[in-house]
Amino acid sequence: MPEAYVLVVDDEPDIRQLVSEILADEGYEVAVAENAAMARQFRESRTPDLVLLDIWMPDEDGVTLLSDWMTAGNVSFPVIMMSGHATIETAVEATRLGAYDFLEKPLSLAKLLLTVERAMEHARLKQENTRLLRRVEPVVEPIGRSVAMERLREQARRLAQHDAGLLLVGEPGSGKEVLARYIHAQSSRRNGPFIDVGTGLLAHGSASIALFGKEDDGVVSRGLLEQAYGGVLFLDEVADMDDGAQSRLLSVLETQSFIRVGGTRAIPVDFRLIASTRKPLADEMRAGRFRPELFYLLSGLTLKTPALREHSEDVPELLNYYVDYFVSREKLPFRKFPVPVQNYLRHYAWCGNLRELKNLVQRLLILGSGTEITLDEVKAVLGEQPAMGDARSRVPDYYEMPIKEARDSFEKGYLEYHLDKFGGSVARLSNAIGLERTHLYRKLNALGIKFRDKKLDL
Incomplete structure (x- = not known):
């Protein structure tokens, strides 16, 4: 693959041939134009990565062509001017218009290659800076561990x-x-x-x-x-x-x-x-x-892309992600979704999918107060729409899963609910649900329930 596409514009055939051969040997893809009209055609059909432009040409001089390109805008490539008869004033004018550099004829091949290399690096850094400035949000991967x-x-x-x-x-x-x-x-x-x-x-x-x-x-x-x-x-x-x-x-x-x-x-x-x-x-x-x-x-x-109800076990992670998102990006006050509220929202219909969840988090952070979001707040923001949606969505999500995934989904929600109910106490949870404590620890670990982050009462 060529390093870059270079357009050489010069009315002298020997110069065009020499420069194009040298650049081609260096791995560049090269096109040549003998006058300004041909240069315009090349540029309009394909944007070059760099242009080597002669100043004195019979039909139209290079400074005029450069001025037209700059006036039209969208000049993302560096332009290196060349001439054997240019005055200092001409070189200054070309630089003022936006030329990257100026080379005198007869060309020094070593200086030619060095100037082209530096111009390409300058353009690359400029484009990278532009991309960074335009990148309003970093690219994130689809969220969820389901x-x-x-x-x-x-x-x-x-x-x-x-x-x-x-x-x-x-x-x-x-x-x-x-x-x-x-x-x-x-x-x-x-x-x-x-x-x-x-x-x-x-x-x-x-x-x-x-x-x-x-x-x-x-x-x-x-x-x-x-x-x-x-x-x-x-x-x-x-x-x-x-x-x-x-x-x-x-x-x-x-x-x-x-x-x-x-x-x-x-x-x-x-x-x-x-x-x-x-x-x-x-x-x-x-x-x-x-x-x-x-x-x-x-x-x-x-x-x-799966609907949110098809991976509802990711709802708690998504809620936390969008809380952090609005706190860091929009400077909204931090508020926490307690586990009972998370579990309620795991079984919500989410007809609007991720967009609806994101909007819900934003509204709760803007309209609410206090460090914890209450279930009553959530229901008030959701309005009259029932948590389980229409008749079809009232069927639990895990009914549509393979039996092992359905069992894991049910057990995780069930254990998280009761663990929160008992203040993070694995001992009380064990007694309440009738499951031996050693087996319960293995079950919590297997389902990825971070019970150690809670205050335990053993």
Whole structure:
């Protein structure tokens, strides 16, 4: 794989050939342009990592070209100016406009390579700083120690090693975007961008410009497809796309290119597509609402995010995580969920999944007072909705599990409830439930119940 893509712009054939051969020997991928017009075409079709730009050219000088690029914005690459006839004023002007450095002709090959290397390192550090500044939240892995979540993380890490398109399916609020970001962070594209595209944008009137960018009188605005170059494009709730948006996406995936609005040249793409849906795409396809060709392209690799009720044993850990999250990020007062409240919420329906749980924690920290959250507070915030939801959700979660997992789930909740009831006393718990103490200790350890963190009365 080449280190970087370098564009050499010079009207002298000997210079172009010499510089391109030297850089190619060093492992760079090189393109050459003999004038400013050709340089514009190269730059518009593919963004270079570095440009070596001659100042004096017959059709348009390099300083004017550099000025136009800087005025248009989105210049993420360093530009090194070259000339054998430039004055100090010209070199100063080029630097003022944003040129990284200036090389005099005849070129010193050692200085050329050193300047290119330093410019590439400078650009890399600048991009890294930009990524760090834009990273509002660190990437977190899907939370939970249940069998379902352990399996999900394992599958995600395995799928992250591939570059094929991926479809995430699951109920609203079940953590599909968190999972997509986790997969991106585990992949070889982790240093590339993660571009999140909601279907609200795809249904908007300016969707084409937002996705594909625009060309207008030589001024280029790059869309989300170009911004995702080298990284991941995440399409949220892809089933909600209208037929026109589906058609445009299908064309991009089939040709691996697109044309900007107002443009004429095909722009190559390089991103991994991760899409999500709450609706079964096969049903949408059979109903005529989703294109079959796009369905088969998207559904090759599929990963399901479990609903929260399917791993309700993770609710206590999630509650603690979001308490810490809002305390550290929003400076809300710390409040604790006692074990009886945690157990109550473990058996709540969670129709809104992780999103509902996160909102609940935020409201309790904002509206409540005192160090401990009471069950009455929780019920008041949840409103009239019963803890077990509709008739279907009133069936205990463990009814849907294999018998061993169901037994463990029941026993863990049962023992945690009574251990809290007896103030953490294993002795009193043993007497109350009729289980010999040695066997009870083994059971608590096997189920991961941290009874030693409580005050024991032996």
